[in-house]
Amino acid sequence: MALKAAKEIVIKGKVHDVGYRLFLLSEAERLFIEKFDARNVLVDGAQHLVVLVEGAEDKISRFVEFAKASYPPDASVQSVEVRDYAGEVRSIDSFRQSFMVFQLTKIAQAGVGMLGKQDAMLEKQDTMLEKMDTMLEKQDETIKVIKEESEKTREVVKEEGEKTREVMREKIVEDVEWVKEEIIGIKATLSKVKEKVGVD
Numbered sequence: 001m002a003l004k005a006a007k008e009i010v011i012k013g014k015v016h017d018v019g020y021r022l023f024l025l026s027e028a029e030r031l032f033i034e035k036f037d038a039r040n041v042l043v044d045g046a047q048h049l050v051v052l053v054e055g056a057e058d059k060i061s062r063f064v065e066f067a068k069a070s071y072p073p074d075a076s077v078q079s080v081e082v083r084d085y086a087g088e089v090r091s092i093d094s095f096r097q098s099f100m101v102f103q104l105t106k107i108a109q110a111g112v113g114m115l116g117k118q119d120a121m122l123e124k125q126d127t128m129l130e131k132m133d134t135m136l137e138k139q140d141e142t143i144k145v146i147k148e149e150s151e152k153t154r155e156v157v158k159e160e161g162e163k164t165r166e167v168m169r170e171k172i173v174e175d176v177e178w179v180k181e182e183i184i185g186i187k188a189t190l191s192k193v194k195e196k197v198g199v200d
Contacts (some may be wrong), residue, residue, distance in 0.1 A: 004057060005056075005057040005061070006052070006060070006084065006086070007063075007084060007085055008052055008083050008085040009051040009052075009053070009064065009080065010080070010081040011067070011079075011080050011081075012048050012080075012081075013047065013079070014047060014074075014076035015040070015047050015049040015075055016040045016047045020049050020072050020075055021039075021099060022099070023070075023071075024036075024038055025099065031062055033053055033059050035053065035090060036052070036091075036092040036095050037051070037053075037089055037095050038050070038051045038052070038095070051067065052085055053089065054089040067080060
C-alpha cells in the first residue's frame, strides 16, 4: 500500500488573476491526486496562493517539484514555501466544482458590468443623436431662411432691374429726341449758311 502525504504550498508574488489555481489543478489532475484545494489570500496587502494537496507520496512529491519549477505565463513568483500539513483537504472533484461556480460567478459579474457600460454608452449615443437632430433642425431652418432671403433678394433685384431699364429707356428716348432736335437745328443752320454762301 502506497504511503500517503499531505502538503501545504504557499506561493508569494503576483499570483492572483493569472490563472494560477487552474494551472495547478490541471497538473494535480494529470498526476491523479485525490485531494486538492487552492485559495487566493492577501497577507498584509501581499498576494499569496495557498495550495493543499493530499495523496500518494510519490505523486505529491512530483506535484511539489512542479509547483516549485513551473508558473503560469503572467505570474511573477517571489517564493514557494512547502510544509507538511495535518488538516483536512477536500476532494479534487469538490474543489473543481466550487472553482467552476466561482469562475462562472466572476464571468456573470463581468457580463453585468459590461451590460451596464453598454447601457451607459447607448445613453451617450442617444444624447449625441439628439444633439445631431437638433443641429440638423437648425441647419434646415437656416437653409429655409437663406432660401426665403434669396427669393426676396431675387425679387428686389428683378424689380430694381426693371426700374433701371425703364429709367434708361426714358433717358435714351430723351437723348434721341435731343439728338434729333440738334440735327434739325444743324440742318437749318446749314441751309442758312448755304443760302448766304450761294451753294446748292
